[in-house]
Amino acid sequence: MAEHLARLNPEQRMAVETTDGPVLVLAGAGTGKTRVLTTRFAHILLAGKASPGQVLAVTFTNKAAREMRERVAALLGRPVEGLWLGTFHALAARMLRRHAELVGLSPQFTILDADDQLRLLKQVMEAERIDAKRWPPPLVMGQIQRWKDRGEGPARVTPAMAGDLAGGRMIALYAAYQGRLKALNAADFGDLLLDITEILRNNPDVLAQYHRQFRYILVDEYQDTNVVQYLWLRLLAQGRHNICCVGDDDQSIYSWRGAEVENILRFEKDFPGAKVIRLERNYRSTAPILAAASGLIAHNAGRLGKTLRPGGAGGEGGEKLAVLSLWDSEEEARAVGERIETLLKSGDSLAAMAILVRAGFQTRAFEERLITLGIPYRVIGGLRFYERAEIRDAIAYARLLVQPGDDLAFERIVNVPRRGIGAAAMKTLHEHARAADMPLTKTAENLLAAGSFRGRAGEGLRTLLAALAMWRETLAREGHVMTMRQLLDESGYTDMLKADKSPDAPGRLENLKEFVRALADFETLAGFLDHVALVMENEENAESDKISLMTVHAAKGLEFDTVFLPGWEEGLFPNQRALDEGGVKALEEERRLAYVGITRARKRVIILHAAQRRIYANWQDSIPSRFLDEIPEEWLTRGGSAHSVRVSRPRVATSFPRDARAGTPARHTLTARRRFAEGARIFHEKFGHGTVITAENDSLEIAFDAAGVKHILAQFVEPA
């Protein structure tokens, strides 16, 4: 162990050895965060301060959890058993299963995915007679999720919070949705943390049990915690306070998912006497990359403050960041392709390169270009294995075997493959089920036994129910792998795919084979189902030499020699929609995202922007991102076919006020001069005339005459 400590720099070592009391480790990008976290974990165990089961270690992703587990085992020189190491959701689920009755669930509850949630909500809305046209279910779902992220169950939501959503009946709707979840013995993702937090809050004996158990708490990516996660941690840390949170406020990029940077900013207040340790020595990137990133992020207010310094021996030298100005998005893709080919010729590997985009649709142009050039690539993100329709169908069958009362699973597969059970049959089934307050399968059984379900639908239902009963027997006798293999054949599912002439049918069959293979890794079907619900990830084979294409969000935590950052244009990055919704706060998050993008690079950054970009149907003029002006010019090398043109004859974006965005040098003075008083009348290109309600620096809250209340940056409006 001593040798592991010796490999740390003084700050890292401090972060590892300060085991007791609250500790906040502010770990900048590439400063050895994971090393600190894992060494600290191992140190606690080796120093005999706690046994493996007495440390609670929380991450956001399964990947991070897996990595921590492996590295701790490597440090200890043996695999460790009995760890409470996992994602927030996995750990919460594990706790919740132990105390499920306390919130009206049984321990075998099903964890619903986003698709199930939405379908369930639609049903509840229909039952509550709430117009789905006026109140789009995804929007309503979003509100429910936000409440859950903030630890607010239906009982805590006030009419003021609910507003006029769902015609003023939002609270009742939320309560009804929760009621249905409990009736189905199901929990959605938000419930996992909401429910366990509620349990810990209301049951001192349960909380005391965990207090006795957990001597140390380790939290990764603390800047991304939302309110419930924070409440859950605070409850568990109560009393002993041996909590160590690692994070970087400059890399908080998930506020739209409920994350609150304030959690990390407030740490010292929350945990008095907390020790704050800054890791600022960066061992990843060259000096110009660090300087550029630091210069950019310095434009954010309200940071905890941290400056990345080159930590390695080779801190000096390094290429400046290249900025390429191109005419249009196609030329942008071509320019990236050319650079890749040049790098390949000089011996670089594709695996060491990445193209990081702001939005998913941008990847397409690059994919096309890479295909024509014959450059192998991999797109990270997108549809994940367990989200594919055929896999979800198979999972629904499995869920139905484990829980016959799983109505959502039943509905999904009742007519897949076709059994002649359509909307009409399902309607009667639903009516009877509701009247008798019984699951759909049980209702179907009763109706068939009573002889009141005839015709093709009745026949189909009878066959399905008989088959389900048979598979359940097989499950008990032969185990889950054999059962699912048989089920897929006997249900007619594989035949359905074999008969399918569409080009992706063979792939789907292949996926199902993979599904059965994956089943074998688990002892029980229930264990497998938990895995698919909580570990929705794509196993990427990082073996082959391919360039990675992904969003900047997806790239957090990764690193590459060369990073391409295309689409640095106003409206795209920073994203206009984010700005419209979130004002200055959103702009700062966009800036952090840009910071994350740049700091992914070890050696080389190429930022690109196009003067014209095709958005949907038509071409739109675009001007360079303000972030380009915020990076100190000394670290940039400008080039590209549209470079000089852009300077002498700046193009004007249609959706932006002309004067504020015209030339680079004048920009700051213009935006700085623009001040609006409360009550001032203004005009916005898109939303028209309005009145300023509140003005905070350059973030305005504006009541538009036609478009409602919005948060807008001052630079996007002009006096009316």
Add this chain to the structure above:
DNA sequence: AAGGTTAATGTTTTT
């Protein structure tokens, strides 16, 4: 119950 047609709608998505 199934297939074809139209209309709406386009950021990011760790679990």
Add this chain to the structure above:
DNA sequence: CATTAACCTT
């Protein structure tokens, strides 16, 4: 433009 969900027709 291109995808997807809701709708309408047979």
